[in-house]
Amino acid sequence: MRQLNSIRMRAERDYMHISGAERLVPTDQLGDVAVAMLQRALQHPRGPVSKIKLQVDAVNAQDIDIGRLPNLYSNTVMDWQEGRKLALKLLVTAGVTANSAEKAMQALADGAAPGGQSMRGAMLVDADSGQRLEKDFSRGVRASRMDLSVAARKELIEKLKPHGLENQHVVEAMTLAAKVVAAPEIVAELCWSDDPDYQAGYVASAKDGYQRINLLKPFGEERGGRAFFVRCGREQLASLVDWLEQRAFLIETVGDIYP
Ligand code: WAQ
Ligand code: MG
Ligand code: MG
Ligand code: MG
Structure with missing residues (x-):
């Protein structure tokens, strides 16, 4: 490479x-x-x-981890309230406690940064207790330095097209989720956008893939965000955050898309 x-x-x-x-x-x-x-x-x-x-x-080439995309599953709900209930259920299925999932979802709904704004990055949430573990509640943790290879990007877009999902939000969110769930310490991720016109979101885990939910918030809402649910010792947290923020992660394998 x-x-x-x-x-x-x-x-x-x-x-x-x-x-x-x-x-x-x-x-x-x-x-x-x-x-x-x-x-x-x-x-x-x-x-x-x-x-x-x-x-x-x-x-440098030797500093790049090679990864794969999760499968995408489409979940269709009639309104965002139903979407949030489904997200909670999917998080519990992935191994997050209901208490932790509920707390994180409430924090995202209220605006997880001080002043009720959206954070720049993600909350790090203890998958058992729901305690927030990120050092800075404004910045959070930013997953970074991940992308699709040129061939994988092309293949993904071709696979998304028949489902009308070939947009930047989906491609970027799947890319981010691929890196996040590749970390063994991460049980699941929850996300919905901070863009007022984009209402879809997802729950992702290594086990159950990228579970897309068409509605997770009301139209016009600018409070969005991400929660990375973790299960590990305190001493592993710093190296997890370092890996998420610093390590290059290039995706070469595309999963399947289920309507
Ligand atoms: N690392 C951690 N958190 C991030 C990052 C990052 N690199 N980028 C954004 N966030 C957090 C931050 O709190 C944003 O406010 C929030 O996520 C939302 O970011 O249709 O568009 O880029 O399948 O607005 C998901 C559904 C769309 C896609 C997500 O997020 C689909 C989206 P946005
Ligand atoms: Mg974005
Ligand atoms: Mg994992
Ligand atoms: Mg945004």
Whole structure:
């Protein structure tokens, strides 16, 4: 494998997080990807931005973990309240206690960052007690430096097309979830968007895959977020966070899509 570059974008308005994106790309694609990220920050549904940061780091081939996408399962509900009930059920099936799942879902619904805003990253939640373990409740933990290989991206988009799911939200969320559930300490992930016009979300786990739920929040709602449910000793937490934030993770294998 060739050397790749981690390129990361983050945009904010007056210290409020608006948009972020992560890719892992060959050098000859850096320019195009940088422009696309800038455009995306400037046209974000969460509104205008006052600062955009772009960071590029070269990553050597030997520092890249190779991974696979989870299977995608579509769950269709009639309203977001039903969606939240289903998410709770799926989290419990994945091995999270009902108490922990309920607490995390309430925190996301209320806005998990101080002041009831969305966090920049994810909550780290004890899968048994529901206790929040991330050091910074505003920033949280950011899964980073993950992407699909060029071939895997093409294959995924082809597989999503017949289901009308070939959009950036789905591709990026599956990519992120693939890295997150690959960590043995992570029991499951819960997510719904902070974009006011995007109501879908998911529960992901290594065991049950990417369980997409078409409605997890009301239209217009800007409070969204992620919870990474963990089961491990305190002493393993720092290395888990380091792996999620720093280690490059390139997905070369695509799973199946179930309607
Ligand atoms: N690491 C950890 N948490 C993150 C990251 C990251 N790299 N990026 C975003 N978050 C958190 C943060 O709190 C955001 O507010 C929240 O997640 C939502 O991010 O149709 O679009 O990018 O199958 O708005 C899921 C459903 C869409 C896709 C998720 O999330 C589908 C989405 P967004
Ligand atoms: Mg996003
Ligand atoms: Mg796991
Ligand atoms: Mg968003």
